[in-house]
Amino acid sequence: MTIGLVRKFKQSILTLFQIIWQARLHFCVLPPCRVCGGVTSICSGYGRKFLECECCGLIFTDDYPEIAATRGMxxxxxxxxxxxxxxxxxxxxxxxxxxxxxxxxxxxxxxxxxxxxxxxxxxxxxxxxxxxxxxxxxxxxxxxxxxxxxxxxxxxxxxxxxxxxxxxxxxxxxxxxxxxxxxxxxxxxxxxxxxxxxxxxxxxxxxxxxxxxxxxxxxxxxxxxxxxxxxxxxxxxxxxxxxxxxxxxxxxxxxxxxxxxxxxxxxxxxxxxxxxxxxxxxxxxxxxxxxxxxxxxxxxxxxx
Structure with a gap:
């Protein structure tokens, strides 16, 4: 598999995670804050969907999976x-x-x-x-x-x-x-x-x-x-x-x-x-x- 095909495959996987995340936000109960457990609401930016905690203010997303964050810099x-x-x-x-x-x-x-x-x-x-x-x-x-x-x-x-x-x-x-x-x-x-x-x-x-x-x-x-x-x-x-x-x-x-x-x-x-x-x-x-x-x-x- 060429480098170009590998990159396209990885991008397709990331796109799939983004679709799943956005569908989860719209069709399921919103997840609570990952710090304080508070109620969250949806906000957007840069074509991404985030959740903002109404209590502590943390903004977070799950559109980039932790399993993909294994290379770091x-x-x-x-x-x-x-x-x-x-x-x-x-x-x-x-x-x-x-x-x-x-x-x-x-x-x-x-x-x-x-x-x-x-x-x-x-x-x-x-x-x-x-x-x-x-x-x-x-x-x-x-x-x-x-x-x-x-x-x-x-x-x-x-x-x-x-x-x-x-x-x-x-x-x-x-x-x-x-x-x-x-x-x-x-x-x-x-x-x-x-x-x-x-x-x-x-x-x-x-x-x-x-x-x-x-x-x-x-x-x-x-x-x-x-x-x-x-x-x-x-x-x-x-x-x-x-x-x-x-x-x-x-x-x-x-x-x-x-x-x-x-x-x-x-x-x-x-x-x-x-x-x-x-x-x-x-x-x-x-x-x-x-x-x-x-x-x-x-x-x-x-x-x-």
Whole structure:
């Protein structure tokens, strides 16, 4: 079977799932919210059908099946190829090491970005996981299966982490309570979950960006601060969020540098001291200084 035929077959399967999802919405009882169990209503955007929770505000869809989301970003890394990008993960590891004395880190869904080898080279205790078999094989060839593994293995592993960092991951969760529950289960007492995603600003789902955030098929959950807070409350955690100086993809990833102005950085912990320290930073400025256009680490500035 040629590559072209394979692509057509996959697209036909995805189209079938979209048809089934839309038929389910129109002919069956609407599913409840996947976070709080609240009543949902149908909304539309980019030719897709979504459900919006009338209680917590989570917007979600099932038109892109979880079974198809097994490749992730693959080997394209941060849109630039293997061992490119990852400044967000890098920044958050260093920030949490300094602010809350975190020592053991898991980069959840980190893909093939550069952050993982850079942080290891500087003796940070970091592990990584992903859904892409290509990425896993690539990283395990150099660092072994204890340092990098499939996300499905996380629940059965004994190692615990002071912080799990999941940048651009939560929008891919079909079952956020399940996956966040697994993540929280691998935290040390009072550990921190953090990452980045877009927050729904209200109004129409369609935005004015040249690539609409929820036009991307793999994006199946559109969070708000309220819905994210409700999710974290299920696990006894408090949410703190920040805006970003550079809301598009972090430089030098210039392909999308003007996209997604609703990007947010989020932190959640059950430790009151952790929340107190993060809130003190937010009280100084609600904007996290995560603009890496002049990021000090030379590894991210090299032309590859």
């Amino acid at each position: 693959g080997m394209i890394g941060s849109w630039g190829g293997a061992d490119v990008g990852g400044e967000r993960e890098d920044f958050l590891v260093r920030m949490l090491a300094e602010v809350v004395n975190a020592e053991a880190f898991l980069l959840y869904g980190v893909g093939s970005t550069l952050a993982f080898p850079v942080l290891l080279s500087e003796k940070f205790d970091v592990c990584g996981c992903d859904v892409s078999s290509d990425v896993i094989a690539y990283r395990q060839a150099e660092f072994g299966s204890e340092r990098f593994f499939h996300v499905n293995e996380l629940q059965s592993r004994s190692k615990k982490y002071d912080a799990v960092i999941a940048c651009e991951v939560f929008e891919h969760f079909h079952d956020p309570v399940k996956w966040v529950g697994i993540i929280v289960g691998r935290l040390t007492d009072g550990g921190t979950v953090c990452g980045t995603t877009n927050f729904y600003p209200g109004g129409t789902i369609e935005d004015n960006q040249k690539v609409g955030y929820m036009s991307i098929n793999q994006h199946v959950a559109y969070w708000s601060e309220h819905s994210m807070a409700r999710l974290m409350e299920l696990f006894g955690m408090t949410l703190i969020t920040f805006e970003m100086v550079c809301p598009g993809s972090i430089k030098p990833d210039l392909k999308f540098n003007d996209l997604f102005p609703n990007k947010r950085v989020f932190f959640a912990s059950s430790d009151k001291n952790v929340i107190k320290r993060l809130q003190a930073i937010k009280d100084q400025s609600p904007v996290l200084q995560l603009d890496t256009s002049d990021y000090y680490h030379q590894a991210y500035r090299e032309v590859r």
